[in-house]
Amino acid sequence: MNTLAQTWDWLTSSANWYGENGVWTRLGQHLYLTSVCLLISCVVALPVALVLGHLGRGGALAVNISNVGRAVPTFAVLVLLLLSPIGTWGDWPTIVALVLFAVPPLLTNAYVGMRGVDQDVVRAARGMGMTGTQMLLRVEVPLATPLILTGVRIAAVQLVATATIAALAGGGGLGRIITAGFNLASTPQVVAGAVLVALFALLVEAVFEIVERLSPEQVRGRAG
Structure with missing residues (x-):
């Protein structure tokens, strides 16, 4: 109970929330790092998943290859990157490690969502004379949106939790509060x-849950 009381005191002390090493500064750094990694991961994974899901070829192989990355600890990847020439590129070792960590759920969910689209709807769209690109953007992607958003949500939450490793590479974020606590032997701060x-x-989970709940309405609106 003493540790919990001291932790509460730490969290409610305004001195710990402001300044260069304050919570608000670290939270901003954490949000920035998470957002950048999520954006890069989406740019890398989603186009591949959508195209392969549309074509119905090579997707299973791509998903299996990406899932291999889940078996490799992100911290181990970060250490290897820090020891490589990339280790001198500022935050890029952390960003690369986190992007590799976030790609599998994005790729898997987007591909599964595309392959789960009702094929009768796809055939009807093709019969109406739609091109492949039109079917992809106007039919398949809207119908696959719920699963795509689920993948984005999973990746975002995982990134928030894992971005604490940036502190181990000298980066910012909420992880710096934890490592500083260890350095000071302050359990309440940790x-x-x-x-x-x-x-x-x-x-972040709650925000994406709200977006996912709204997505079916958006899909029905576009279908209408």
Whole structure:
């Protein structure tokens, strides 16, 4: 109970929220890093998944190859990147490691969503004279949107939780609060940092849940 009380005191102290090393600064860094990695991951994974799902070829192989990355610890990838020439490129070792971590759920969910589109609808669109690109953008992608958003949500939450490793490479983010707590032998600060990361992840989860709940209405509107 003493640790919990001290953790609460740390979280409610305004001195810990402001300044160069304050919570708000670290939260902004964490949000920036997560957003950049999520954006890059989407740019890399989604076009591949959508095209392969539309064609119905090579998707299973791509998904299996991407899932191999899940078996490799992100921290191990980060260490290898730091020891490589990329290690001198600022935040890029962390970004590359996190992007590799986020690609599998994006690729898998988008491909499964595309392949799960009702083929009768696809054949009807083809019979109406739609081109492949028109079917992809106006029929298949809207119908696959719920699963695509699920993949984005999973990747975003995982990135929020895993972006704490940036602190180990000298980067910013909420992980710096945790590592600083270890350096100071301050258990309350370590626990406070973990609580902040957990709350941030839950907030991101809630935001994407709301977006996913709205997506069926958007799909029906576009279909209409």
